[in-house]
Amino acid sequence: MKKIFFFMAALGLVLGLMVHVISLLGIYIGDTVPYVWALHAGVFVVWLPAILTLKKHPELQQKGFKSNMTPKQFYGILFKGTPPAVVAISAFFFAYMAINFILFMQASMAGMPDIIDGKYVLHNHGEIIRELTEAEYFKMEANTIRGFSGHWMAFYAVAMGILWPGKESEGVRAEAQGKA
Template sequence: MNIVLFPFMVLAAIGFILSLAAHLASLTGIQVPGGEAVWSLHMGIFVVWIPTVLISSRLTKNTNQRDFWKATLGGCPLWMRRALYGIFAYAIVNFLYFMFVASRHEAAGSEIRGFSGHWMVFYGAAFATMYSVRRAPHLLRDRKCSNGHAVPPSAQFCQECGIKLLSPNADA
């Protein structure tokens, strides 16, 4: 699995870096290098997002919907999870600013500013999801309690019978 994921993870990292560069250029009024080619970042999201969705659906198979990101990013360090949540919050603020302020003034690069915040979220989430699996491949394994009930990867107790579970690494 790691061999298959690695190229997509690299593409997600490159997409994130290019999105960040486009965003910073739009904030400072610098012409984005590559001109109209920056819009190809739209399509690149699909390249990395399809495997991301497949992986995250596997990671969250037995998980409550409210724990989606906790399960998906279970293999990520705390700083990476917090950075992704921060980027997500920033993208919302950036989009609201774009909708209500920048679009009315039609500033140079305002469209790129509006979209690049979203690009950063999608590429960042794709990278973090794949990084999580590379760092903690046990998260993809099906877990069961000793009574045979399916349990989420991060659970400490079975949701059906309440039995204490072994650590995720020991459940193989």
């Protein structure tokens, strides 16, 4: 079962990356691909098994989540048995998420695009700042998807690392060695 969720996370990462690249080009696909927002819900679908996997992890059960572990120790346990390439992918997308979020926030500081009374507008908490052209509106909508897709990629990548299929046998082996 864990393998299925791993492959779902991998698929989510690939699809999130595709959406992200398209949005970086300033193309808004929300109208043409209405199910693009399913990637948002998909994050929760793979994170529930990831969290449950962590709760069953022998080292985390022994030390507890709230112990005085350093981040390096925690991530060492989190990604134990995960190939270095998958760990690097997870780390890259997690760091990229932070950078992308800062850039997204800067790009959307002016406000959010919306359609009010049939007009494309930029507003901030309901206060209309200015009218937008159709091109400006869709470019800003693409920026919104870019902001979300940066997070999707990070969460899917980290879920992949947690759910790596080869780790299951190592966790069982570690548990068996602890009892012997």
